[in-house]
Amino acid sequence: xxxxxxxxxxxxxxxxxxxxxxxxxxxxxxxxxxxxxxxxxxxxxxxxxxxxxxxxxxxxxxxxxxxxxxxxxxxxxxxxxxxxxxxxxxxxxxxxxxxxxxxxxxxxxxxxxxxxxxxxxxxxxxxxxxxxxxxxxxxxxxxxxxxxxxxxxxxxxxxxxxxxxxxxxxxxxxxxxxxxxxxxxxxxxxxxxxxxxxxxxxxxxxxxxxxxxxxxxxxxxxxxxxxxxxxxxxxxxxxxxxxxxxxxxxxxxxxxxxxxxxxxxxxxxxxxxxxxxxxxxxxxxxxxxxxxxxxxxxxxxxxxxxxx
Numbered sequence: 001x002x003x004x005x006x007x008x009x010x011x012x013x014x015x016x017x018x019x020x021x022x023x024x025x026x027x028x029x030x031x032x033x034x035x036x037x038x039x040x041x042x043x044x045x046x047x048x049x050x051x052x053x054x055x056x057x058x059x060x061x062x063x064x065x066x067x068x069x070x071x072x073x074x075x076x077x078x079x080x081x082x083x084x085x086x087x088x089x090x091x092x093x094x095x096x097x098x099x100x101x102x103x104x105x106x107x108x109x110x111x112x113x114x115x116x117x118x119x120x121x122x123x124x125x126x127x128x129x130x131x132x133x134x135x136x137x138x139x140x141x142x143x144x145x146x147x148x149x150x151x152x153x154x155x156x157x158x159x160x161x162x163x164x165x166x167x168x169x170x171x172x173x174x175x176x177x178x179x180x181x182x183x184x185x186x187x188x189x190x191x192x193x194x195x196x197x198x199x200x201x202x203x204x205x206x207x208x209x210x211x212x213x214x215x216x217x218x219x220x221x222x223x224x225x226x227x228x229x230x231x232x233x234x235x236x237x238x239x240x241x242x243x244x245x246x247x248x249x250x251x252x253x254x255x256x257x258x259x260x261x262x263x264x265x266x267x268x269x270x271x272x273x274x275x276x277x278x279x280x281x282x283x284x285x286x287x288x289x290x291x292x293x294x295x296x297x298x299x300x301x302x303x304x305x306x307x308x
Contacts, residue, residue, distance in 0.1 A: 006042045015039065016049040024254040025050060027244075050246075050257040058238040058245030059262035064161040065286060068264065071114055071155055071163035072284060072295035078108045079150050079167045082122075086142045087306040090171050098122040098139030105152055114154030114163075117241070121151040128278030131231050131270060144307070146171050147179055147277055153241055162241045163295065164266050166282035169304035182271050182279045183303050185223035189216045189269040190281050193233065193248075197285065197292040209246035209255035209265075216269045217250070225271045234266040237284065259287050279303075 009015075017039075018030040028050050039046055060068070082105050089096045096104075102122040109118035123133045124142055128149040142148055148171060153164040168183065175183070196215045200207045213233040220229045232255075234248035235241075246257035248265060259265075264287065270280030281300060286293040 002038070002042065005039065009039075009042060009044050013043055014045045014047065016047050016052055018053075019046060019048050020050065021048065021256075022254075024256050026253060028053065028257075051260060054236075054245040054257060054260045054263055058236055058243050058264075059260060060161055060238070060264055060286065064159070064238075065288075067156050068161040068163055068284070068286065069295060071160070072165070073297070074112045074114055075109070075152050075154065075163045075165050076167075076296040076298070078105055078112065079152055079165065081108060082150055082152075083148070083167070083169045083304055083306050086148060086169075087171060090142070090144050090307065095141040095143045097135075097137075097141055098124060098127070099135050099137040101142060101150075102139075103137060105150070109152065109154045113156055116155045116157055116160060117162075118152075118154035120153070121149075123149045123278065125277055126275050128280075129272045129274050129276060131272055131278065131280070133278075142171065144171050147279070147303075148306075149278060149280060151280070151282065159239060161239065161264060162237050164237065164241060164282065164284060165296065166268060166270075166280045167300055167304070168279055168281065169306050171306050173305055173307055175303045175305065179277060179279065179303065181223075182225065182273075182277065183281075185220055185225050186269050186271055186279050186281050187301060188223070189219035190267055190283065192216065192219045193267050193269070194283075194285070194292065194294060197287075201291040207259050209248050209257055209259065210250035212248040212259075212267070213250040213255075216248070216267070220269060220271065225273075228271045228273050229269060230272055231270065234268055234285075237264045237266060261287060261289050263287050 020029040124146040216233040232249035236243035236245035268282035272278040
């Protein structure tokens with residue numbers, strides 16, 4: 001093995017392999033350390049294949065982009081319908097369980113064309129303080145006065161690309177000052193991330209996933225809620241909901257992969273205060289040749305007040 005590897009490396013000593021320096025991106029760091037040591041000893045210059053993975057697996061085709069755009073508008077439409085459904089049942093004094101509304105959302109997504117892996121999380125108030133809360137088919141009642149988080153996703157086909165969004169509403173006529181303060185911090189962090197993406201593209205700068213996370217995290221820290229932003233800013237999206245391209249992450253990992261033209265990802269800052277509330281905003285971005293394209297077309301700027 002050593003003789004043949006040495007021979008192979010004489011003419012092409014530079015190798016791109018599934019490694020991640022200091023294991024910054026653990027999911028990419030797959031080559032056993034012994035093999036890496038052997039290759040280096042016999043003269044190989046080993047570099048990470050992370051950007052190759054993005055280029056050859058996670059870059060969207062034109063067909064996937066068009067499909068994503070359709071899915072994004074459908075997801076938004078279903079989210080708006082779900083808020084109205086919850087409000088209608090409150091007005092009737094027959095509030096839905098979180099799990100019941102989630103079932104309704106999944107059914108609507110499927111009916112409207114997101115037939116591949118339609119899904120959602122529905123959480124109220126302090127339940128939403130767990131970013132991965134999922135009560136199954138039950139949960140708590142979505143009652144008057146409750147903050148309501150709806151996270152929904154799906155795609156058209158196996159080879160399609162997901163749309164993945166989070167929306168916030170309140171079963172009341174107005175938003176309490178504390179909740180409004182938290183929402184403002186989340187929304188402004190999201191907007192700062194989008195501006196950073198636009199500015200970087202305009203300047204022709206090469207940027208990395210962890211840098212976008214830093215922008216969001218810094219904004220939320222300045223608002224006083226930094227300790228409650230407990231997950232990465234965004235995840236790669238391709239044929240998988242959590243794709244193989246660069247994530248917007250400098251918390252769970254330090255994603256030093258380049259944002260290659262043609263990849264897509266979520267931007268979803270959130271503030272999660274235990275036993276109080278969880279508030280998140282999630283949009284998607286296609287990192288296209290003309291700059292970052294945000295979906296859906298009309299993103300959320302204020303918490304929706306659902307009762308007149």
